[in-house]
Amino acid sequence: MIDIEELIILALEQLRSNVARTVLTMLGIIIGIGSVITIMSLGDGSTQSIIDQISKFGTNVLTVSPGKAGRGPGSSGGIFGTLVEKDAQAVSELANIEAVSSVVSGQATLVNDDQSVSSSVAGVEYAYAQIQSLEFSEGSFLTESNINSMTRNVVLGDNLIEDLFGEEALVVGKKLRIDGKTFKIVGVIKDSGSVVVPLPTAQKLLFGQDHLSSISIRVIDIEVMDNTLAQVENLLLERHGISNPDDADFYLTSPQQMIETVGNMTGTLTAALSGIAAISLLVGGIGIMNIMLVTVTERTKDIGLLKAIGAKRKDILAQFLIESLVLTLAGGIIGVIIGGALTYFASSALGIPFIVGLKSILLAVGVSVGIGILFGYYPAKKAAELNPIDALRYE
Amino acid sequence: MRKNKRNTLIGFEKIKKTYVTGPVKYQALRGIDFKIKEGEFVAIIGHSGSGKSTIMNIMGALDSPTSGKYFLKGKNISHYNQDELAEIRNKEIGFVFQSFNLLPRTTVLKNVERPLLYAGYTKEKREKRAMKMLKTVGLADKATNLSNHISVGQIQRVAIARALVMNPSILLADEPTGNLDTKTAHEVMKFLVDLNKKGSTIILITHEDDIAAFAKRVIKITDGLIESSNYKLKTARFIKE
Ligand SMILES: Nc1ncnc2c1ncn2[C@@H]1O[C@H](COP(=O)(O)OP(=O)(O)OP(=O)(O)O)[C@@H](O)[C@H]1O
Ligand SMILES: [Mg+2]
Numbered sequence: 001m002i003d004i005e006e007l008i009i010l011a012l013e014q015l016r017s018n019v020a021r022t023v024l025t026m027l028g029i030i031i032g033i034g035s036v037i038t039i040m041s042l043g044d045g046s047t048q049s050i051i052d053q054i055s056k057f058g059t060n061v062l063t064v065s066p067g068k069a070g071r072g073p074g075s076s077g078g079i080f081g082t083l084v085e086k087d088a089q090a091v092s093e094l095a096n097i098e099a100v101s102s103v104v105s106g107q108a109t110l111v112n113d114d115q116s117v118s119s120s121v122a123g124v125e126y127a128y129a130q131i132q133s134l135e136f137s138e139g140s141f142l143t144e145s146n147i148n149s150m151t152r153n154v155v156l157g158d159n160l161i162e163d164l165f166g167e168e169a170l171v172v173g174k175k176l177r178i179d180g181k182t183f184k185i186v187g188v189i190k191d192s193g194s195v196v197v198p199l200p201t202a203q204k205l206l207f208g209q210d211h212l213s214s215i216s217i218r219v220i221d222i223e224v225m226d227n228t229l230a231q232v233e234n235l236l237l238e239r240h241g242i243s244n245p246d247d248a249d250f251y252l253t254s255p256q257q258m259i260e261t262v263g264n265m266t267g268t269l270t271a272a273l274s275g276i277a278a279i280s281l282l283v284g285g286i287g288i289m290n291i292m293l294v295t296v297t298e299r300t301k302d303i304g305l306l307k308a309i310g311a312k313r314k315d316i317l318a319q320f321l322i323e324s325l326v327l328t329l330a331g332g333i334i335g336v337i338i339g340g341a342l343t344y345f346a347s348s349a350l351g352i353p354f355i356v357g358l359k360s361i362l363l364a365v366g367v368s369v370g371i372g373i374l375f376g377y378y379p380a381k382k383a384a385e386l387n388p389i390d391a392l393r394y395e
Numbered sequence: 396m397r398k399n400k401r402n403t404l405i406g407f408e409k410i411k412k413t414y415v416t417g418p419v420k421y422q423a424l425r426g427i428d429f430k431i432k433e434g435e436f437v438a439i440i441g442h443s444g445s446g447k448s449t450i451m452n453i454m455g456a457l458d459s460p461t462s463g464k465y466f467l468k469g470k471n472i473s474h475y476n477q478d479e480l481a482e483i484r485n486k487e488i489g490f491v492f493q494s495f496n497l498l499p500r501t502t503v504l505k506n507v508e509r510p511l512l513y514a515g516y517t518k519e520k521r522e523k524r525a526m527k528m529l530k531t532v533g534l535a536d537k538a539t540n541l542s543n544h545i546s547v548g549q550i551q552r553v554a555i556a557r558a559l560v561m562n563p564s565i566l567l568a569d570e571p572t573g574n575l576d577t578k579t580a581h582e583v584m585k586f587l588v589d590l591n592k593k594g595s596t597i598i599l600i601t602h603e604d605d606i607a608a609f610a611k612r613v614i615k616i617t618d619g620l621i622e623s624s625n626y627k628l629k630t631a632r633f634i635k636e
Contacts (some may be wrong), residue, residue: 003515301495302498306513309557310489312481389452
């Protein structure tokens, strides 16, 4: 019955007749929607980037760390002496295990001439290269006998080379001092910032500890990862004489878990920031309501005239509602475009993937429509309820 | 019994209207009775504040009387609600006001189309009928002008076109010439006389005798009462052809 198309044309005519006001009115919505889009997209982008990084280590790698779970990834478990090499050996005998390496790690200072870098140094077993799928741009990994005979050999991630040796240096064969002890470089790991030495060297020479910082495990079949996780956990609980899993003195991390944790963290952050953006949308909505009320007052005589020529309440209501909807929807679309552009520049500056999800666009458009209806209704209702005579007499 | 066999279009029976502004009550109409038949051209005259616009508002279904009955085409509509009155205004009544007749920032054509929009006509039908009406008032060439880009005399003619576009039973004009110079005013009046000759029922409200002189019958209102429902103007009817 109501010709929506004509009402949209009329609304556009109306809004075009005062471009400056229209733009200023939409500004709140544009800013609100723009920031929601930017925040949500950057959130998605950084989650994706972290997930990519985690997956690079291989999704079939799990890590056992000493201490209590929930300390989060990145906490160094070195202060707990609960994992020993025998644990690692026991784990390697379980089903679905491809390789296991004990790891002892700690912070150390690397020095070459007057260049020095502080880095985490890991003492590992031979299987480590296979577990972590290490690739070498120069030289190769430590040999098995290297490791067993506690040599002072080291492999370095290529990210560290420039800081220590300058650009484009070939470093295999060169010397490097780690915590004052001289090591020989035997290999450079591609795309990495790790420093890896033989396990016994780390234990005896660098950190003076036998207990492990972690156990690195590669599983064969990722499909039964959950099962394997449970087996590893049960085995270690038994070996440590612990009956209640809540009392475990170690915890397992799988890439899946880490991805979940990261997802939750960025999700929480995104939600919090979106909440702030929602406040600007609220302010934008109130701005719309304010201007629509002004518009209704200004056009009181128009409304009187329209009623005189037969406009019913629903006609006037629809006209003003559509006007505020057109305002917020246009604001929302401009906001999406500006938010998309901002995300594009920000993500390329941050080096994270550029993702503007359909979900966030639909959400933004939905929210704009919602605001248009919510904050446009009261002014439209006011217009619709005007008495035609009062409206015609209005000066 | 009556010489005139035409149907009664409008019947006012003991119409009273009291305006209430806060504690102040003012009785603007104190019991008005009259009838207007199809095809008449009636002028309602009276001094300022006598109640002319109040009568027109009730007659035009813009307002309801405080008491009394208003019959429009035989139906008592005195107690219709706002939306029912809106429908009556849309279908039965065409308004021409003294000023502010057209929507600003909108084309002449769209102004004339509006009543058709509220009646639910399609875009094509709206445009066709509105264009036809603009031709009738001789302003087809101004169709795409914005309403504030035509002269005051043209505005009143566009208003007449819009008033007639729904083919209403009555054309109600409240001081339609109030803003016009004498020459343009007389042109608009001649136009109304022509429309009446073609069959339109026209009710004109004015306080100028020379404008009222264009009508076939004059109702005179004094202080909310009818002084005469067939008043003879003192001035001569100088334009009769
Ligand atoms: N909405 C209102 N509230 C209160 N009083 C009103 C209202 N409308 C009209 N009146 C009063 O009712 C009386 C009749 O008013 P009305 O507008 O009908 O007069 P009129 O004959 O049209 O006068 P004019 O020639 O000046 O237009 C006047 O005294 C006026 O002040
Ligand atoms: Mg008046």
